[in-house]
Amino acid sequence: MSDSVNSRPDGRSARWSAHRARRRAELVDAAVAAIEQHGPEVTAGQIAAAAGVARPHLYRHFDDAADLRHAVVDRALALYQAGLAPVWRPQGTPRQMVRAAVDAHLDWLSTHPQLHRYALRAARDVASDHRAHIGVTDVADPVDAARSGIAAHVGALVQDVVRAQSLEVEIAEPLAYGLVSMVDAAATRWMDRPAGLIREEFADQLTDWVWSVFETAFRASGLRIEPDRPLTLGTPPTGP
Structure with missing residues (x-):
C-alpha cells in the first residue's frame, strides 16, 4: 500500500472527531448555563444536570x-x-x-x-x-x-x-x-x-x-x- 493511501484521512475518525468537538461545545454551553443559574461555586453535578447527562459522562469529553x-x-x-x-x-x-x-x-x-x-x-x-x-x-x-x-x-x-x-x-x-x-x-x-x-x-x-x-x-x-x-x-x- 502506498504512502498516499496510508496518509488518507479515515472518514470514520474525522466524523468521530467532529462529533466529540460538537459534544464538547454542548457541554461547555451547559456549564455556562449552570454557572449563570448557580453562581461561580457551581458543582460538577449541577453542570451535568444542565447538560442532561450523568456526572461520570461529563468528563468523557474533557481530560x-x-x-x-x-x-x-x-x-x-x-x-x-x-x-x-x-x-x-x-x-x-x-x-x-x-x-x-x-x-x-x-x-x-x-x-x-x-x-x-x-x-x-x-x-x-x-x-x-x-x-x-x-x-x-x-x-x-x-x-x-x-x-x-x-x-x-x-x-x-x-x-x-x-x-x-x-x-x-x-x-x-x-x-x-x-x-x-x-x-x-x-x-x-x-x-x-x-x-x-x-x-x-x-x-x-x-x-x-x-x-x-x-x-x-x-x-x-x-x-x-x-x-x-x-x-x-x-x-x-x-x-x-
Missing part, C-alpha cells in the same frame, strides 16, 4: 476538571470580547467612544455577573494548573491575557491620535493598560458593592474618570483634544 474549567473560561472570554464592538470599532467623538466602551463593559457585567465572577476566579486556577503541569512560573491567566489584548488595541488607537499631532507615542501603552485595569477593577467592585449607585450614574462617573486621565496625559504631551469633536483617525486595528 479532567481543569480542562473543563479552562474551556468554560475560554468561552466566557469569547462571549465578552464579542460584546465589545465599541472597543474594536470606535465611533463618534472621543467622549462618546469612552462612554460606549464603558457601557459595553457594564453591559457584560450586568448581563453575565455570575459568569464574570466565575471567569475571574477560575482563570487563576487555570494558570495554576498550567504551572503545576509544565513547571513554569510566568504563565499569565486568561483574564489578564484578555485585558492585555484590549489594552493593546486601545494603545494602538491612542498612538494613532498622538502620531497625528507629530508627538511622541511612548505614553500610549502604559496609559491604555492603566485605564483598562482601572475600568475593570472599578466596575467589578461596583458590581459586587453598588452602594446605592445606579448603573447610569456609575457609567457617567466612570466615563468622566477615564476622560480626565486621557486629558491629563494628552495635555502633558502638548496635545489638546476636544472631547465632543469627532477625531480623524487612520484605519483602526480590528478586534477579534
Whole structure:
C-alpha cells in the first residue's frame, strides 16, 4: 500500500472527531448555563444536570476538571470580547467612544455577573494548573491575557491620535493598560458593592474618570483634544 493511501484521512475518525468537538461545545454551553443559574461555586453535578447527562459522562469529553474549567473560561472570554464592538470599532467623538466602551463593559457585567465572577476566579486556577503541569512560573491567566489584548488595541488607537499631532507615542501603552485595569477593577467592585449607585450614574462617573486621565496625559504631551469633536483617525486595528 502506498504512502498516499496510508496518509488518507479515515472518514470514520474525522466524523468521530467532529462529533466529540460538537459534544464538547454542548457541554461547555451547559456549564455556562449552570454557572449563570448557580453562581461561580457551581458543582460538577449541577453542570451535568444542565447538560442532561450523568456526572461520570461529563468528563468523557474533557481530560479532567481543569480542562473543563479552562474551556468554560475560554468561552466566557469569547462571549465578552464579542460584546465589545465599541472597543474594536470606535465611533463618534472621543467622549462618546469612552462612554460606549464603558457601557459595553457594564453591559457584560450586568448581563453575565455570575459568569464574570466565575471567569475571574477560575482563570487563576487555570494558570495554576498550567504551572503545576509544565513547571513554569510566568504563565499569565486568561483574564489578564484578555485585558492585555484590549489594552493593546486601545494603545494602538491612542498612538494613532498622538502620531497625528507629530508627538511622541511612548505614553500610549502604559496609559491604555492603566485605564483598562482601572475600568475593570472599578466596575467589578461596583458590581459586587453598588452602594446605592445606579448603573447610569456609575457609567457617567466612570466615563468622566477615564476622560480626565486621557486629558491629563494628552495635555502633558502638548496635545489638546476636544472631547465632543469627532477625531480623524487612520484605519483602526480590528478586534477579534
